[in-house]
Amino acid sequence: MKDFLSQRITCPHCGHHIHLDLDASSGDQDYIEDCTACCNPIHLNMHIDHANNKLELHVDSDDEQIF
Numbered sequence: 001m002k003d004f005l006s007q008r009i010t011c012p013h014c015g016h017h018i019h020l021d022l023d024a025s026s027g028d029q030d031y032i033e034d035c036t037a038c039c040n041p042i043h044l045n046m047h048i049d050h051a052n053n054k055l056e057l058h059v060d061s062d063d064e065q066i067f
């Protein structure tokens, strides 16, 4: 399994396609990335499935979350 994976996601706000380089070596990650097109925050949830050598990436907007 490669440690760095290039993924393409779609911005939940504007539909812009964004390339991300994900570091799968550091395990599951949950973070916010700003869209390069509309600058809105995109919530990224990365889960490493070691059993299947797979990386799952969940993308959603952060609109309804309250900090």
Ligand SMILES: [Zn+2]
Binding pocket: 011, 012, 013, 014, 015, 016, 035, 036, 037, 038, 039, 040
């Ligand atoms: Zn966007």
